[in-house]
Amino acid sequence: METQSPTMAPPRDASRQPSPGALLTALEEAQSADEYNHLSEETLRKVARVSGEPLSRVYSVATFYSFFNLKPQGKHTIIVCRGTACHTRGSLNLLREAAARLGMPEFREDEEPSFTTDDRLFTVRTVACFGQCALAPVVSIDGTIHSRMTQGKLCELLDAIRKGARR
Numbered sequence: 365m366e367t368q369s370p371t372m373a374p375p376r377d378a379s380r381q382p383s384p385g386a387l388l389t390a391l392e393e394a395q396s397a398d399e400y401n402h403l404s405e406e407t408l409r410k411v412a413r414v415s416g417e418p419l420s421r422v423y424s425v426a427t428f429y430s431f432f433n434l435k436p437q438g439k440h441t442i443i444v445c446r447g448t449a450c451h452t453r454g455s456l457n458l459l460r461e462a463a464a465r466l467g468m469p470e471f472r473e474d475e476e477p478s479f480t481t482d483d484r485l486f487t488v489r490t491v492a493c494f495g496q497c498a499l500a501p502v503v504s505i506d507g508t509i510h511s512r513m514t515q516g517k518l519c520e521l522l523d524a525i526r527k528g529a530r531r
């Protein structure tokens with residue numbers, strides 16, 4: 365009679381395992397279908413159920429890639445570069461100005477990677493480098509890179525977005 369060690373996991377049928385790409389695609393689709401562009405716990409459980417992947421694997425993929433959001437996101441995304449070139453040209457003041465302007469003066473980048481305003485209009489986050497160091501300091505607003513940003517220019521842009529949202 366053939367026996368199997370109780371500590372030995374049964375062999376996995378590789379042909380039945382979803383590819384890593386399939387899991388990424390499922391997560392991307394789930395996130396983009398979400399009103400607040402994020403993956404809730406309920407959504408992660410659903411992806412695990414549908415894909416047949418363990419929830420722990422789905423969770424580890426969702427937390428590994430920075431483009432997946434586990435918290436609800438604002439309608440507009442502001443990314444302040446905090447790389448060395450941008451830092452030396454004042455990006456910390458830009459981040460502080462944005463936080464204060466958007467009602468989150470207590471935000472500390474060393475405590476949280478991002479914040480979203482209560483009205484879910486803005487999410488502000490940082491990045492290590494946009495690769496545009498010659499144009500420092502750099503801020504991205506909804507995917508558009510703004511070079512040589514100043515506090516005044518940033519405030520104008522944030523106010524314009526807020527005004528547009530009220531119309």
Ligand code: FES
Pocket residue numbers: 445446447448449450451492493494495496497498500501502
């Ligand atoms: S350090 Fe900001 S773009 Fe490189």
